[in-house]
Amino acid sequence: MNQPIEHKISASGRTKLIRILCVICGGLLAAVGLELFLMPHKLVLGGIAGLSALLAHLTEMRLGLFLFLFNLPFILLSRRQINLRFALYTLLGLFCLTAGSLALHHFPAVSTDPLIAAIAGGLCLGLGIGIMIRTGGLSGNVREQGFLLSDGGPPKSAEVVIMLFNCGILLAGGMLFGWDQAMYSIIAYLLAFEGVRFSLRGLSRSRAVWITSSRYEEIRKALQLSLKRDVKLIQPGTKEGQPGVLFCLASRLEEDALTSIVRSCDQDSKITVASNQPDSLADWVRRKIS
Structure with missing residues (x-):
């Protein structure tokens, strides 16, 4: 374990x-x-x-x-x-x-x-x-x-x-x-x-971020306050205590700060990040030193 x-x-x-x-x-x-x-x-x-x-x-x-x-x-x-x-x-x-x-x-x-x-x-x-x-x-x-x-x-x-x-x-x-x-x-x-x-190069690309957490309202307010980011609730929890899903866009420069804010609200939250553009070979090399 x-x-x-x-x-x-x-x-x-x-x-x-x-x-x-x-x-x-x-x-x-x-x-x-x-x-x-x-x-x-x-x-x-x-x-x-x-x-x-x-x-x-x-x-x-x-x-x-x-x-x-x-x-x-x-x-x-x-x-x-x-x-x-x-x-x-x-x-x-x-x-x-x-x-x-x-x-x-x-x-x-x-x-x-x-x-x-x-x-x-x-x-x-x-x-x-x-x-x-x-x-x-x-x-x-x-x-x-x-x-x-x-x-x-x-x-x-x-x-x-x-x-x-x-x-x-x-x-x-x-x-x-x-x-x-x-x-x-x-x-x-x-x-x-x-x-x-x-x-x-590559840091300015927007990435789609999905956040799954039972404390989605607290996370949404924290992100809007700290990152001045528009955060959408795309799937609310069906009942109290059930996780909901949030969606927002973030650059690579903001990923660490976003993760830190989300984890401070809910350690058990799930964060999924996807780039809206395919990475080139040069981007892959640069990502290794990020």
């Missing part, structure tokens, strides 16, 4: 270990892209990483310190939207990115060619950040930004602000370090963007 339970616990432990290793590898890969390729050539990207790099060059302070200081407020502000497990993954991802950046600061550049540095650095940074987002190693705000990247971009109301912010960073980098560096920075930025999109 204990074997299935022990097997389930063991499988859960392996999944957590894989996620932790992916977060660590993602943070270190992003740090390699920044410190061994982009920073030595004064290539400045957009976003928080670009702002951190720009200030690190101006003040001669360590890049890792700015990365930690600028990312920490997002973690604190998004604490109410994520559970403790995601918060721990978030802190682990930020710690690995910061520690990796500090540890690699004194190492020489891998390439003396700025074009090679822009290509390799952009890909390492984008893939590293994408892996951390996919495995839950960044804050809810950044996870949502990554989801929006994979789904075609941010809302139009925020698109102009983000574009102006990134253009301002690239313009400042060009004025300070030369327009050749600005051109290479744009190349690195575009490759980093594509690296994130590649890592997150």
Whole structure:
């Protein structure tokens, strides 16, 4: 009787270990892209990483310190939207990115060619950040930004602000370090963007979720409150205590949170998830690191 339970616990432990290793590898890969390729050539990207790099060059302070200081407020502000497990993954991802950046600061550049540095650095940074987002190693705000990247971009109301912010960073980098560096920075930025999109491909697909539970009303209210998700009761319980069936749509980014909410209401509930699109070979490979 204990074997299935022990097997389930063991499988859960392996999944957590894989996620932790992916977060660590993602943070270190992003740090390699920044410190061994982009920073030595004064290539400045957009976003928080670009702002951190720009200030690190101006003040001669360590890049890792700015990365930690600028990312920490997002973690604190998004604490109410994520559970403790995601918060721990978030802190682990930020710690690995910061520690990796500090540890690699004194190492020489891998390439003396700025074009090679822009290509390799952009890909390492984008893939590293994408892996951390996919495995839950960044804050809810950044996870949502990554989801929006994979789904075609941010809302139009925020698109102009983000574009102006990134253009301002690239313009400042060009004025300070030369327009050749600005051109290479744009190349690195575009490759980093594509690296994130590649890592997150498939997360934006909606999945049909059926939940069978005798506490379906409690679960429905909890999901609507926490995920702002429309949940339909498609089969009510025939009598008190009998299970009913709920239906909703969720992306892969929301699956863990949805499962956690449902299990907190009813440990004996049954959750069935089905993708509305067939998985490709690339999706199968990516799913193995999720």
